[in-house]
Amino acid sequence: MPIPSDLKYTSEHEWVKDPEGPVARVGITDHAAGSLGDVVYLDLPEVGAQVTAGEPCGEVESTKSVSELFAPVSGTVTAVNDQASDAPETVNQDPYGAGWLFEVQPAGQAQGLLDPAAYAALVEAAK
Secondary structure, three states: OOOOOOOEEOOOOEEEEOOOOOOEEEEEOHHHHHHHOOEEEEEOOOOOOEEOOOOEEEEEEEOOOEEEEEOOOOEEEEEEOHHHHHOOHHHHHOOOOOOOOEEEEEOOOOOOOEOHHHHHHHHHHHO
16 A cells, blocks of 8 residues: 555654644554554544653554554544444554544644655665
């Protein structure tokens, strides 16, 4: 699956759409979902929770392992994707669409995010 050009990325394989807008949508990348294997459970932050960029804010559990979910931006969680929580396999099937995880009202400037080319280089270097 190609790396979408309209998103920013973290070195921990999260993506964020519109990190400096009024609402930033967050998910994990296709690379992360593929590395994890079949996602079977999501532990997402609650609406109203404060998240800090680079800090763990939840977990993604797969048939292979449990991985921490890191916030790509700091702010207040405004929405959680209940459909993905109810059907975690959605994260594997459509990580950049229906498999989004949560939304944040960003607080301040986003820092340290990778553009698509830098993220593609990171993924390639990991192979």
